[in-house]
Amino acid sequence: MRLFIKSNDYLVWDVIEDDPYIPLKIENEGNMILKKKMEMGEEERKKIQINEKALHMLFCSFGPDIYSKVSFIESAKEVWDTLETTYEGTNDVKETKIGILNLSFENFKMEPDETVSKMFDRFSTIFNVLKGFGETIPEDKLVRKLLYSLPESWDGKRTAIIEAKNLKTLKLDDLVGSLLTYEIMKQGREEEKKKEEKRVEKLEVKKKKKM
Structure with missing residues (x-):
């Protein structure tokens, strides 16, 4: 409105x-x-x-x-x-809501088996609602928070971004785009690995039948 x-x-x-x-x-x-x-x-x-x-x-x-x-x-x-x-709500109610949202922001983590897209949807909901209450979070803080909310399995990508980018000037959209690209590549490697495992299994089955 x-x-x-x-x-x-x-x-x-x-x-x-x-x-x-x-x-x-x-x-x-x-x-x-x-x-x-x-x-x-x-x-x-x-x-x-x-x-x-x-x-x-x-x-x-x-x-x-x-x-x-x-x-x-x-x-x-x-x-x-x-x-x-x-x-x-009244000012007191607003302050309570802002406090809860800030706590959600500070404790934000990527959930197990969650995609980057779904994670960012949850993340953007928190900071956009805070913005609606007049609490604007600087973009560099959003970038750092999202980056460090990733699990250990993303350590390699996180380190690469930190070493290659200036986190003070890195745009949130650019970070999300980089994470989405990495996720697609990661999924592709996992699918190829599964296909290779299935191919090996089939060969093993054929060998056993011949024996």
């Missing part, structure tokens, strides 16, 4: 994030009354229109259950804040 709004109109996202909404109220003899449209200046109209555009983009993306909870709110920022609290 954040990406969709920013790509359509960054001013709309500014409204949601910073709340430049102008209430249509003025003070009259000590009482707050609604300002008439003809009394509004052009700049004020523009700010109100951006807020309405933000509300429109948000409301059009909601199902009936969510819409019924926020349809009465006039500020796009208040709608966004309500959604964050409802679906992400």
Whole structure:
């Protein structure tokens, strides 16, 4: 949703994030009354229109259950804040979730018989959710963590990458690509080995039959 709004109109996202909404109220003899449209200046109209555009983009993306909870709110920022609290929790809840995710990141390891693709799916889920909570992990730290999460059977490849690459500048996508290539080659060698073993077994069987 954040990406969709920013790509359509960054001013709309500014409204949601910073709340430049102008209430249509003025003070009259000590009482707050609604300002008439003809009394509004052009700049004020523009700010109100951006807020309405933000509300429109948000409301059009909601199902009936969510819409019924926020349809009465006039500020796009208040709608966004309500959604964050409802679906992400209060600040205390967020901090707890971030703590759990950070622990998952620190303890991350490649599982037995797991492919590089599946491992990276789990890995990217952790750091992308953290990013959603405002916790951005530097790419060089992601590279090192993924590299050292590999099991002992990958020691040779890990050492080769460390010796050949600068881990401070190595891109995560490039690392994953290198690991995927190595995995394919490794699987190919294992398949060839199995075929050779089967061929030897068949020869042994033929020899025994002749005897």
